[in-house]
Amino acid sequence: xxxxxxxxxxxxxxxxxxxxxIGVMPKANTFFACTLAxxxxxxxxxxxxxxxxxxxxxxxxxxxxSFSSFMKVLALLGAAxxxxxxxxxxxxxxxxxxxxxxxxxxxxLGMMVMISANDLMAVYMGLELLSLPLYAxxxxxxxxxxxxxxxxxxxxxxxxxxxxxxxxxxLVYGFAGTTNFDxxxxxxxxxxxxxxxxxxxxxxxxxxxAFKISAVPFHMWTPDVYEGAPTPVTAFFAAAPKVAxxxxxxxxxxxxxxxxxxxxxxxxxxxxxGSMVLGAFAAIGQRNxxxxxxxxxxxxxxxxxxGLAVATDAGLRGLIIYMLIYMLMNIGAFAVxxxxxxxxxxxxxxxxxxxxxxTDLPRALWMAVFMFxxxxxxxxxxxxxxxxxxxxxxxxxxxTLAxxxxLTSVVASYYYLRVVKVMFFDPVPAEGALDxxxxxxxxxxxxxxxxxxxxxxxxxxxxxxxxAAAAALLG
Amino acid sequence: xxxxxxxxxxxxxxxxxxxxALILSFRGEAAxxxxxxxxxxxxxxxxxxxxxxxxxxxxxxxxxxxxxxxRAEWFREFGVGYHMGVxxIxxxxxxxxxxxxxxxxxxxxxxIKARVREYMIAFLVLExxxxxxxxxxxxxxxxxxxxxxxxxxxxIIGVWGGPxxxxxxxxxFLYTLLGSVLMLLAILWLWYSAGTTDIxxxxxFDVPRAAQTWLFIAFLASFAVxxxxxxxxxxxxxxxxxxxxxxxxxxxxxxxxxxAYGFFRFSLPLLPQASAxxxxxxxxxxxxxxxxxxxxxxxxxxxxKLIAYSSVAHMGIVTIGIFTFNAQGMAxxxxxxxxxxxxxxxxxxxxxxxxxxxxxxxxARYGGVAGIMxxxxxxxxxxTMASIGLPGTANFVGEFLVIVGIxxxxxxxxxxxxxxxxxxxxxMLWLYRRVIFGRVTRxxxxxxxxxxxxxxxxxxxxxxxxxxxxxxxxxFLAFFRASVAALIxxxxxxxxxxxxxxxx
Numbered sequence: 001x002x003x004x005x006x007x008x009x010x011x012x013x014x015x016x017x018x019x020x021x022i023g024v025m026p027k028a029n030t031f032f033a034c035t036l037a038x039x040x041x042x043x044x045x046x047x048x049x050x051x052x053x054x055x056x057x058x059x060x061x062x063x064x065x066s067f068s069s070f071m072k073v074l075a076l077l078g079a080a081x082x083x084x085x086x087x088x089x090x091x092x093x094x095x096x097x098x099x100x101x102x103x104x105x106x107x108x109l110g111m112m113v114m115i116s117a118n119d120l121m122a123v124y125m126g127l128e129l130l131s132l133p134l135y136a137x138x139x140x141x142x143x144x145x146x147x148x149x150x151x152x153x154x155x156x157x158x159x160x161x162x163x164x165x166x167x168x169x170x171l172v173y174g175f176a177g178t179t180n181f182d183x184x185x186x187x188x189x190x191x192x193x194x195x196x197x198x199x200x201x202x203x204x205x206x207x208x209x210a211f212k213i214s215a216v217p218f219h220m221w222t223p224d225v226y227e228g229a230p231t232p233v234t235a236f237f238a239a240a241p242k243v244a245x246x247x248x249x250x251x252x253x254x255x256x257x258x259x260x261x262x263x264x265x266x267x268x269x270x271x272x273x274g275s276m277v278l279g280a281f282a283a284i285g286q287r288n289x290x291x292x293x294x295x296x297x298x299x300x301x302x303x304x305x306x307g308l309a310v311a312t313d314a315g316l317r318g319l320i321i322y323m324l325i326y327m328l329m330n331i332g333a334f335a336v337x338x339x340x341x342x343x344x345x346x347x348x349x350x351x352x353x354x355x356x357x358x359t360d361l362p363r364a365l366w367m368a369v370f371m372f373x374x375x376x377x378x379x380x381x382x383x384x385x386x387x388x389x390x391x392x393x394x395x396x397x398x399x400t401l402a403x404x405x406x407l408t409s410v411v412a413s414y415y416y417l418r419v420v421k422v423m424f425f426d427p428v429p430a431e432g433a434l435d436x437x438x439x440x441x442x443x444x445x446x447x448x449x450x451x452x453x454x455x456x457x458x459x460x461x462x463x464x465x466x467x468a469a470a471a472a473l474l475g
Numbered sequence: 476x477x478x479x480x481x482x483x484x485x486x487x488x489x490x491x492x493x494x495x496a497l498i499l500s501f502r503g504e505a506a507x508x509x510x511x512x513x514x515x516x517x518x519x520x521x522x523x524x525x526x527x528x529x530x531x532x533x534x535x536x537x538x539x540x541x542x543x544x545x546r547a548e549w550f551r552e553f554g555v556g557y558h559m560g561v562x563x564i565x566x567x568x569x570x571x572x573x574x575x576x577x578x579x580x581x582x583x584x585x586x587i588k589a590r591v592r593e594y595m596i597a598f599l600v601l602e603x604x605x606x607x608x609x610x611x612x613x614x615x616x617x618x619x620x621x622x623x624x625x626x627x628x629x630x631i632i633g634v635w636g637g638p639x640x641x642x643x644x645x646x647x648f649l650y651t652l653l654g655s656v657l658m659l660l661a662i663l664w665l666w667y668s669a670g671t672t673d674i675x676x677x678x679x680f681d682v683p684r685a686a687q688t689w690l691f692i693a694f695l696a697s698f699a700v701x702x703x704x705x706x707x708x709x710x711x712x713x714x715x716x717x718x719x720x721x722x723x724x725x726x727x728x729x730x731x732x733x734x735a736y737g738f739f740r741f742s743l744p745l746l747p748q749a750s751a752x753x754x755x756x757x758x759x760x761x762x763x764x765x766x767x768x769x770x771x772x773x774x775x776x777x778x779x780k781l782i783a784y785s786s787v788a789h790m791g792i793v794t795i796g797i798f799t800f801n802a803q804g805m806a807x808x809x810x811x812x813x814x815x816x817x818x819x820x821x822x823x824x825x826x827x828x829x830x831x832x833x834x835x836x837x838x839a840r841y842g843g844v845a846g847i848m849x850x851x852x853x854x855x856x857x858x859t860m861a862s863i864g865l866p867g868t869a870n871f872v873g874e875f876l877v878i879v880g881i882x883x884x885x886x887x888x889x890x891x892x893x894x895x896x897x898x899x900x901x902x903m904l905w906l907y908r909r910v911i912f913g914r915v916t917r918x919x920x921x922x923x924x925x926x927x928x929x930x931x932x933x934x935x936x937x938x939x940x941x942x943x944x945x946x947x948x949x950x951f952l953a954f955f956r957a958s959v960a961a962l963i964x965x966x967x968x969x970x971x972x973x974x975x976x977x978x979x
Binding site for chain 1: 623
């Protein structure tokens with residue numbers, strides 16, 4: 001048994017249990033200490049992931065390769081940064097309970113299981129381990145009606161998606177006779193006629209996963225949950241779980257179902273186009289900035305799926321780079337949103353940012369960097385993310401997809417520009433300027449902003465690592 | 476290696492960025508920060524101008540090869556590298572950008588009162604993007620600068636612009652972006668077909684005939700918006716009217732040249748057959764632009780809008796010249812681009828002088844300024860005459876060459892272009908008469924002061940340049956000659972090959 005391959009997960013699980021035990025110690029508020037401990041555990045896991053060997057472990061349920069390492073480090077980084085954003089906010093909102101970081105830790109553990117899953121059962125286990133804590137932290141502000149509603153909505157729809165996924169898994173199992181990825185690949189590659197039942201099962205599996213990445217047509221929960229959940233929770237939702245779910249989707253589609261790419265390509269293609277179009281048009285009318293970010297994330301998932309839809313190694317590489325850049329743009333933008341307060345109270349309308357360029361130039365400039373980057377304007381990182389998926393689409397001859405992609409990116413740039421416009425062109429509103437940003441948030445903003453700004457100078461190492469990760473997945 | 480002995484083009488490109496970073500670091504009292512920001516921006520841009528003079532003196536007129544070349548690895552695995560260099564087509568536009576930026580900063584000295592620091596940063600970033608765009612020899616690098624221009628310009632129009640600035644800024648940004656993303660797809664196609672984005676290497680790559688048409692359309696979408704050509708010019712009047720004076724100067728002086736430069740640099744050498752096929756379409760669009768926008772200019776009540784429409788007309792002359800594929804027409808187009816950069820920039824500055832004093836751009840608001848501001852009236856007259864194309868001024872040389880060039884290709888198009896010049900005389904002279912001559916109808920105009928020393932400093936270089944370009948154009952034409960000849964030779968060789976392949 002080469003269980004040592006799963007060392008990062010094991011360490012994380014043990015750390016979570018220990019922190020839980022410390023957290024329940026009575027009297028003192030352990031939120032702050034627990035959060036720091038969890039961030040420490042996540043970073044430790046990231047270091048372990050980097051030093052991890054490669055291979056298949058735990059009776060074929062678990063796989064470690066350079067794809068899983070890359071995506072795990074990304075997810076762990078996203079989770080750690082997301083927790084960093086919660087420190088100040090939760091303390092002020094009275095949400096400073098130690099369960100919060102612990103739940104986030106177990107969700108992250110679920111992500112790692114998902115990324116390393118080599119069996120449909122492991123997929124389901126990881127997904128549920130991710131989802132259950134997320135339902136809880138979406139409703140973490142339990143005295144707030146909107147937060148409870150967000151949690152409940154997410155739970156009901158999430159349960160439905162899990163049901164779809166399970167049903168799909170059972171169909172695939174029924175028709176292919178196994179749940180293990182390697183044996184599934186063997187079972188599906190040899191036959192000329194893939195059993196229809198397996199394809200129906202595949203579609204259900206894709207539907208279940210599309211829910212997690214909020215791709216059209218399984219996106220409906222996103223705006224409500226993003227708006228209702230406390231802002232740091234939204235930041236957490238928008239970053240790490242997306243990375244993990246996209247990684248899982250890529251692994252499932254390229255692994256066991258890699259030989260029947262022509263069967264799932266159209267599904268992903270339509271979902272990609274739908275997400276890009278919806279993300280571009282539905283966000284235009286939004287007034288709440290968290291809803292805007294929700295639609296923006298739907299759009300971004302559409303671009304990422306474009307890399308998947310072309311089903312080539314260039315596309316996969318583009319997808320990996322896109323997720324990396326997407327995550328860092330999002331964390332940065334949310335670091336600004338989490339810090340939006342006026343007279344000590346959190347605000348979340350777009351107009352609340354008015355005049356930020358005059359009152360707090362650095363923060364407004366970073367936010368502008370994130371917005372231009374999301375719109376895909378060079379020389380910012382977001383442009384290069386789009387560049388690689390478009391390149392893959394053009395290379396594979398998917399012209400319609402590429403043209404729709406660039407056109408929706410122009411439409412989407414309208415609402416990103418609107419945020420910039422509100423910050424720089426509009427006067428400071430009568431209610432007064434926004435409060436200053438806490439140092440922690442400012443540091444996260446500056447760090448991720450700097451990444452977006454200087455990614456263009458020396459992208460080679462990241463591109464090469466992403467290329468190696470893509471190659472590993474394609475075998 | 477490089478004629479300067481050090482990475483001159485990179486220095487020219489990134490020096491303004493360093494200046495911007497310096498300004499960003501200023502702290503302290505607002506008035507002091509503003510003053511320091513102004514001086515830092517001015518000195519940075521003057522330093523860039525000083526360095527850019529090396530290009531003027533050390534540039535070798537005798538060759539069409541790229542000079543002052545610099546290379547660095549960027550992401551080599553993908554065939555993309557950082558590659559800079561200039562040839563006869565691009566070198567003078569770098570100088571133009573380097574000349575206009577300090578003048579713009581000087582012209583904004585007192586006109587911009589709010590958020591001076593941010594304004595100066597935006598202008599320096601803009602200069603980086605402009606110089607980088609004209610020196611880039613890699614398609615991805617080019618695209619980064621080409622689109623990067625949008626960010627500072629969007630902010631300049633939107634923050635320091637007029638009453639409808641938000642609308643104008645969005646229209647400018649979205650219009651231009653829409654064109655550019657289609658070009659991006661064309662670049663991606665070339666990238667993966669040729670395996671490189673290095674422009675000199677791409678010149679050696681034969682684009683298949685069928686692909687040329689699509690690529691040309693994609694490039695046209697981007698460059699036509701930038702030029703701008705009729706009927707996608709409608710963003711320009713809005714952007715010009717709402718932008719602050721210096722923003723208009725850069726917009727008319729340099730940014731409009733980016734589209735025409737794109738035709739020269741990419742469409743013509745990479746897609747020779749498609750360029751020849753599409754030339755009639757370009758001629759039609761250009762003649763419509765020249766005649767129609769001149770007529771529209773006649774009807775304008777707003778001085779800036781009038782000059783904006785005249786810009787569209789002048790750029791129509793440029794696009795006609797580009798697609799003549801002969802030495803006169805192309806050199807004329809390049810010369811007109813330069814001349815228009817200087818003259819229309821100067822005209823916007825002239826409007827800015829009045830606007831700073833009266834805060835109105837309505838033509839009807841003025842009259843009889845000649846008696847009140849005689850020196851100003853003289854300067855304005857010189858640039859009005861230059862815009863009309865009076866012999867002895869810059870525009871005459873360029874427009875004359877274009878008309879000579881197009882006459883050889885199609886006299887009817889030459890007729891249209893000449894008609895545009897006549898209409899140009901009509902609207903400019905009428906503008907001049909209404910603003911400068913006549914009775915002083917408003918008493919508050921009597922208190923206006925004539926040009927101040929700072930304004931003399933802004934106008935003197937432009938006056939000298941206009942006259943120099945008009946009286947001794949050879950100094951400038953010498954830069955174009957070898958590159959234009961090489962471009963034509965290349966074009967004819969490509970067409971000859973195609974004819975051979977098709978005919979026999």
